[in-house]
Amino acid sequence: MITNFEINDLVRIKGKEYNHYAKAVIWNENVFRILSIDGNLVKLSDIDSDIPINTIEPIPIDGIADACIYYDPSIAADIISPGTPIPIRQKDTSYYVHGFESMHLDNHTLKDEFLSYNFRYVHEVQHWLRDGGSRDELCINNTIKV
Numbered sequence: 001m002i003t004n005f006e007i008n009d010l011v012r013i014k015g016k017e018y019n020h021y022a023k024a025v026i027w028n029e030n031v032f033r034i035l036s037i038d039g040n041l042v043k044l045s046d047i048d049s050d051i052p053i054n055t056i057e058p059i060p061i062d063g064i065a066d067a068c069i070y071y072d073p074s075i076a077a078d079i080i081s082p083g084t085p086i087p088i089r090q091k092d093t094s095y096y097v098h099g100f101e102s103m104h105l106d107n108h109t110l111k112d113e114f115l116s117y118n119f120r121y122v123h124e125v126q127h128w129l130r131d132g133g134s135r136d137e138l139c140i141n142n143t144i145k146v
Helices: 017-021 096-101 110-116 122-131
Strands: 010-013 032-038 041-044 056-058 069-071 138-140
Touching: 010 017, 010 122, 056 122, 069 096, 096 110, 122 138
Parallel strands: none
Antiparallel strands: 010 032, 010 056, 032 041, 069 138
């Protein structure tokens, strides 16, 4: 499988390699953000050392391997009158595909568009969002699970 990973892509560490590299991770999801790529080495979030790029792989879109990923879209700020309290925005950390349902485009939702592409991996969704002019809006819900 040839995969063109980019900085900020979400990936996982392959099989048995995960136990070796993720010893210090205090939550148990095998999902990491690529922080840098230098030749055949990558730096991942929450991993102290650089690791060989051939030890990472794409995260399948299956509701299991990607269950800890949520969609955090940019939302335009409200106009607030002087003396009015600033509204508190509650972050929705539910599964990102469900988050796409609440984003309405012309006569369809972002989920409808997402489904039309038949993406297989999370990083493909990230590239699609970026190519559409969005910032990186997929995040890891790394609630501690010890």
